[in-house]
Amino acid sequence: xxxxxxxxxxxxxxxxxxxxxxxxxxxxDQSYGLFWYKQPSSGxxxxxxxxxxYDEQNATEGRYSLNFQKARKSANLVISASQLGDSAMYFCAxxxxxxxxxxxxxxxxxxxxxxxxxx
Amino acid sequence: EAGVVQSPRxxxxxKKQPVAFWCNPISGHNTLYWYLQNLGQGPELLIRYENxxxxxxxxxxxxxxxxxxxxxxxxxxxxxxxxLGDSAVYLCASSLLPNAEAFFGQGTRLTVx
Numbered sequence: 397x398x399x400x401x402x403x404x405x406x407x408x409x410x411x412x413x414x415x416x417x418x419x420x421x422x423x424x425d426q427s428y429g430l431f432w433y434k435q436p437s438s439g440x441x442x443x444x445x446x447x448x449x450y451d452e453q454n455a456t457e458g459r460y461s462l463n464f465q466k467a468r469k470s471a472n473l474v475i476s477a478s479q480l481g482d483s484a485m486y487f488c489a490x491x492x493x494x495x496x497x498x499x500x501x502x503x504x505x506x507x508x509x510x511x512x513x514x515x
Numbered sequence: 516e517a518g519v520v521q522s523p524r525x526x527x528x529x530k531k532q533p534v535a536f537w538c539n540p541i542s543g544h545n546t547l548y549w550y551l552q553n554l555g556q557g558p559e560l561l562i563r564y565e566n567x568x569x570x571x572x573x574x575x576x577x578x579x580x581x582x583x584x585x586x587x588x589x590x591x592x593x594x595x596x597x598x599l600g601d602s603a604v605y606l607c608a609s610s611l612l613p614n615a616e617a618f619f620g621q622g623t624r625l626t627v628x
Contacts, residue, residue: 400557429614431616431617433619438621439604439621439622439624440619440620440621440622441558441606441608441619442619443616443617443618443619446616487557487558489557491613491614492614493613493614500613500614501546501563501565501570501571501613501614502560502563502571503548503560503608503617504560505557505558505559506557507556507557508555508556508557
């Protein structure tokens, strides 16, 4: 079984500042992937960034970076230089990626963190 | 390239009535997911398809929910009969491979009155 925990129901950040959204996970799979999605008030789920469990370097995509600490089973999202348009719900998700693993292909989400960016 | 397309965007029905949702995944994506999302919560998987085969439907309430993916492309999700507690957003997603990132449609917001 796999589980994602996001302990911050809501976060506030000042425009142009950096913010970290926490995510911890639990899985019995040896190979897995971690994802972050953004869901604005309009409702669509937007893929932001991916980290594979065997990737040695932290993933980065523009202003998004993933602080991956495998031993601590954490995959925190860092948003640099926050913008007003970053205000949204953010979901951490994981999926087993090793064929034959119990969670292969199953994408499991956390409860989400609402981020509010203040001007 | 077109994204995942879902219809309808909104649906209001009376309880005990049937309802169906349609999803057209991104071309070439073999993996298709249906998720249910209650307000303020994360999406919960209902069913996952690899091509036309349902490989994970353990969380689909089979007494009232059914799904199909004929020819391994479009998919429909049906509820019959609908209950008040089914009011939620139903999200469809697809991915190229089972371990690749999933892309989501805009969802269908169902209200049962």
